[in-house]
Amino acid sequence: MATMIRSSRQAETQAPKRAAFKAAASWLSLVAATTSGIGPTETVRACVRADVADDPGELRLVVHSYLAEQLGGRTVPSASDRPVSSTQRAVTAEQLRLGVTVDMVQPVDVSPVQGRPMVVAWVERGRANLDFDALLARPLPGVPKGCAKVQGKSDALRANVELTAA
DSSP, X not given: OOOOOOOHHHHHHHXXXXXXXXXXXXXXXXXXXXXXXXXXXXXXXXXXXXXOOOOSSOEEEEEEEEEHHHHTTOSSOOTTOOOSEEEEEEEOHHHHHHOEEEEEEEETTHHHHHOOEEEEEEEEESOSOOGGGGTTOOOOTTSOEEEXXXXXXXXXXXXXXXXXXX
């Protein structure tokens, strides 16, 4: 078994990476932290709630993060708006009533330079099987949707989103 010896200089350069791994909230955080060229990332935690009736079919929760300026005061993104980050998850009506917590990873330089991001979420019928983790998805008319501004410090960015029927 080989023993690894690191110099103090190597240990200093490794310390920030270890801190990033401690803060990692999902496998996507781990991928972002280890992929070269992405740069530093931060996690936005969104808690999504909706008062929806029990539905025997499958429900898909889609959550996007946008720059506030990009939405321009709108709560529904247009087809040309590009999310900073996105995710999707299979959920039940009961989970939505209790609140579903979703973590998204986004580049660090987005928030300080261009203001706090906005989180847009919606729930629709279907499986959580959209390509690119729902990056290209947009809410259909009539689905429960909501929007909230991200709050908190860079190590604890949060948004509470209440979905309402259109």
